[in-house]
Amino acid sequence: GQSLEQPSEVTAVEGAIVQINCTYQTSGFYGLSWYQQHDGGAPTFLSYNGLDGLEETGRFSSFLSRSDSYGYLLLQELQMKDSASYFCAVYGDSGYALNFGKGTSLLVTP
């Protein structure tokens, strides 16, 4: 089976940096994805790591270590609009569909 673990809640101050960790267990690994979801909205794709290392997209970066079955999402220069839920996801055993973690609720405070 598969499992993904991420913290349920994180709070950070506007302008700060926050890291959201994700550890996973899966029989076949095809990469780690990250999605953002604002309250009442649909999830939107943020980043994907297929190989070890850091991927940077603007204020957001994502890191993967396949040997440690671990990744993280790094958000820099936090803004109030970054308050949302963040999900890590890996492909299921079928290789066609993503399985999502339970999500981390990020609250950015002034």
Next chain:
Amino acid sequence: SQTIHQWPATLVQPVGSPLSLECTVEGTSNPNLYWYRQAAGRGLQLLFYSVGIGQISSEVPQNLSASRPQDRQFILSSKKLLLSDSGFYLCAWSSGLAGLSYEQYFGPGTRLTVT
């Protein structure tokens, strides 16, 4: 550009009533299609996915079913709703051209309340 539509946006149904939620995708061909459910304050649970017309894979046994009558149409159904079926239902698509597609695009969702 590609767009994904879901309807209705909200739905209140009594226990034991039937359900039909529809999802359509525009601007792409042969997409992979997915149905997810999200309970209040919880994560995304994959319900069904489809890699082609008439091909449905179920991830969780339950009283829901899915069908794909056309290439870009995905329908979620139930003959008799349970209280536990309440939640936020999300349809998503990904490109079916390159096998694994790590980016999924989600529709606006249907908020279902079973009373």
